[in-house]
Amino acid sequence: MTDSHLVYSTSTGRIDQPKPEKELDIKLFKDGFVRIERQTKGRKGKGVMLVVGIDPKDHDLKKLAKTIKSKMGQGGAVKEGVIAVQGDDRDKLKAILEGLKFKVKIAGG
Secondary structure (H helix, E strand, O other), X not given: OOOOOOOEEOOOEEOOOOOOOOOOOOOOOOOOOXXXXXXXXXXXXXXXXXXXXXXXOOOOHHHHHHHHXXXXXXXXXXXXXXXXXXXXXHHHHHHHHHHOOOOEEXXXX
């Protein structure tokens, strides 16, 4: 029983163990570009644009996603360091990100 740990003590009560921080597996590119990918896999044929390569330590991804979604007029989400925006208007998304001072490349087909 090497994985055992104390969870309750009669003298102090419940003991909370510190939880290790979850490390995100985020694609960061060495050239400094943010990539816009199109994906339909697992979405029943519906297209989604993925914004990949933004460092969450430097930018608040939730605020950035909210800005992008409101300017695009489409829905989306932030999951595991990737911003997903519904639809397939990569040129408009590229213009919005360039307006926010990002270097952008359109990746994939």
